[in-house]
Amino acid sequence: xxxxxxxxxxxxxxxxxxxxxxxxxxxxxxxxxxxxxxxxxxxxxxxxxxxxxxxxxxxxxxxxxxxxxxxxxxxxxxxxxxxxxxxxxxxxxxxxxxxxxxxxxxxxxxxxxxxxxxxxxxxxxxxxxxxxxxxxxxxxxxxxxxxxxxxxxxxxxxxxxxxxxxxxxxxxxxxxxxxxxxxxxxxxxxxxxxxxxxxxxxxxxxxxxxxxxxxxxxxxxxxxxxxxxxxxxxxxxxxxxxxxxxxxxxxxxxxxxxxxxxxxxxxxxxxxxxxxxxxxxxxxxxxxxxxxxxxxxxxxxxxxxxxxxxxxxxxxxxxxxxxxxx
Amino acid sequence: xxxxxxxxxxxxxxxxxxxxxxxxxxxxxxxxxxxxxxxxxxxxxxxxxxxxxxxxxxxxxxxxxxxxxxxxxxxxxxxxxxxxxxxxxxxxxxxxxxxxxxxxxxxxxxxxxxxxxxxxxxxxxxxxxxxxxxxxxxxxxxxxxxxxxxxxxxxxxxxxxxxxxxxxxxxxxxxxxxxxxxxxxxxxxxxxxxxxxxxxxxxxxxxxxxxxxxxxxxxxxxxxxxxxxxxxxxxxxxxxxxxxxxxxxxxxxxxxxxxxxxxxxxxxxxxxxxxxxxxxxxxxxxxxxxxxxxxxxxxxxxxxxxxxxxxxxxxxxxxxxxxxxx
Numbered sequence: 001x002x003x004x005x006x007x008x009x010x011x012x013x014x015x016x017x018x019x020x021x022x023x024x025x026x027x028x029x030x031x032x033x034x035x036x037x038x039x040x041x042x043x044x045x046x047x048x049x050x051x052x053x054x055x056x057x058x059x060x061x062x063x064x065x066x067x068x069x070x071x072x073x074x075x076x077x078x079x080x081x082x083x084x085x086x087x088x089x090x091x092x093x094x095x096x097x098x099x100x101x102x103x104x105x106x107x108x109x110x111x112x113x114x115x116x117x118x119x120x121x122x123x124x125x126x127x128x129x130x131x132x133x134x135x136x137x138x139x140x141x142x143x144x145x146x147x148x149x150x151x152x153x154x155x156x157x158x159x160x161x162x163x164x165x166x167x168x169x170x171x172x173x174x175x176x177x178x179x180x181x182x183x184x185x186x187x188x189x190x191x192x193x194x195x196x197x198x199x200x201x202x203x204x205x206x207x208x209x210x211x212x213x214x215x216x217x218x219x220x221x222x223x224x225x226x227x228x229x230x231x232x233x234x235x236x237x238x239x240x241x242x243x244x245x246x247x248x249x250x251x252x253x254x255x256x257x258x259x260x261x262x263x264x265x266x267x268x269x270x271x272x273x274x275x276x277x278x279x280x281x282x283x284x285x286x287x288x289x290x291x292x293x294x295x296x297x298x299x300x301x302x303x304x305x306x307x308x309x310x311x312x313x314x315x316x317x318x319x320x321x322x323x324x325x326x
Numbered sequence: 327x328x329x330x331x332x333x334x335x336x337x338x339x340x341x342x343x344x345x346x347x348x349x350x351x352x353x354x355x356x357x358x359x360x361x362x363x364x365x366x367x368x369x370x371x372x373x374x375x376x377x378x379x380x381x382x383x384x385x386x387x388x389x390x391x392x393x394x395x396x397x398x399x400x401x402x403x404x405x406x407x408x409x410x411x412x413x414x415x416x417x418x419x420x421x422x423x424x425x426x427x428x429x430x431x432x433x434x435x436x437x438x439x440x441x442x443x444x445x446x447x448x449x450x451x452x453x454x455x456x457x458x459x460x461x462x463x464x465x466x467x468x469x470x471x472x473x474x475x476x477x478x479x480x481x482x483x484x485x486x487x488x489x490x491x492x493x494x495x496x497x498x499x500x501x502x503x504x505x506x507x508x509x510x511x512x513x514x515x516x517x518x519x520x521x522x523x524x525x526x527x528x529x530x531x532x533x534x535x536x537x538x539x540x541x542x543x544x545x546x547x548x549x550x551x552x553x554x555x556x557x558x559x560x561x562x563x564x565x566x567x568x569x570x571x572x573x574x575x576x577x578x579x580x581x582x583x584x585x586x587x588x589x590x591x592x593x594x595x596x597x598x599x600x601x602x603x604x605x606x607x608x609x610x611x612x613x614x615x616x617x618x619x620x621x622x623x624x625x626x627x628x629x630x631x632x633x634x635x636x637x638x639x640x641x642x643x644x645x646x647x648x649x650x651x652x
Contacts, residue, residue, distance in 0.1 A: 136486035159588025160462040166585040259492040262485025294489040
């Protein structure tokens, strides 16, 4: 009879819940992936989380897990790590001040820890991914929005009230494009997938020639960031311009953050990194042009290694960190 | 016979050396202020530092100091805190890779600690000034350039290679004004005293009406940031515009840093804060417009309390910190 211990990590997203059961030494024992069904409201989402965790517990028992060390949850903010409360979720009706840690503790009688999703991704990459063994790093999640996570001396940086590391809301262009946060010129406004789509639409409306119009069958509602990257890979001039510009904006943000944080590595995560070298090259170029010699000469800028699992792996790592195991 | 212990703090500037002798509980026992004479080269500056420290030792003995706990030095970077080396100083010919900690240790046979000047100012304000008792803060020194210091959990944040917290070199306007660092659009390029002068000159050259032309006797070489602030206080429209614009740029930078660092307070230090409310009001306004609700609602933005002594007091605090006394 084995005495294997398991840890459950839940990456709670607006669209999907990605959960992993892992061993203390980082082996993935089971995975559960299901829709979060946020549009059906708070209770539905909670029941999806419950089911996901229960599924992993069952799977774990099958593969010899004798006990569970705890549950970690990575969630979009704003939230309080110390209080275990998620304050608000724009995508889940009724999701206000949800004491998720208490709820899960009662349901499963296990230690539960909450972490901001991008912080969790940074910790996941630090534990098992591109940041293994590296004490100072920051990570950007490039998706619908831009999230950030900062690791200082091997620990997640939370700030005074757990709401730090909002790296997407650094202004890179004073008086620039409007951002969802209410400010103007944020990195997120320009360089998120949403920003890419907005800038592309604006260019198409100004009659730039591009194969994108064919790809979207002349309907701008069909435009996605992925399509722009696809067109760029096919050599489309407008798309190439947009992607390079996106890399420049990102590089400017990354360069500023290198000056502020002096990290050893910078990790780029999220759906947009599928663009590959075409984007990464520009990010590197402009990060170097916008950072000081002393900070930039030894820093590395790399894509995340854990793909869509970085958040769930980070949720597992959150449990291990808070228990002082790693 | 008293057994009072003294600590010497040296604030090494490009123009002046400001040194303090303090007691462990923060009482200023003596002060020495003299020119650094950087233009006369490295050896001259070292001899000025030696004289300054020796003067304070003599003064200390007179006022009952029986022993010295150590010497702290705050200096412009780039430098290595851990190695005790100042790599370079643009204002002192021959000042390259100076092992200042070793040099002072040999001369005085005391423990010597080196810190970046803006970091020292932040630590000084944390110990005895506007940041007393506050664990998370950052400070901007607004002068010829813009320096930064970050306090996390009551300690100076250094980053991976001691070169973090270069808060003046955050890009706030992509593609904007050239900065001394080689990048474009840095906060320092716009909102330092140098930036204020540049923007004012540009406006005067475009024939904006202003009393400044009279104040500088029609010679743009006479223009200083102080004069612009003086004209603004007299109600000059151009000067007011420039000062308000400066506050906006600073506020945008401060707002971004609030999102990144989630501090409890933000401290503005350096010569430019003499502008007073006219500047501070704008900084606050734009910092609030450019930061997220969760971070901004409890944050305070305040002027430094220690004036021109924050660096020297921070150099003393550096000794006490590294010795584990505070």
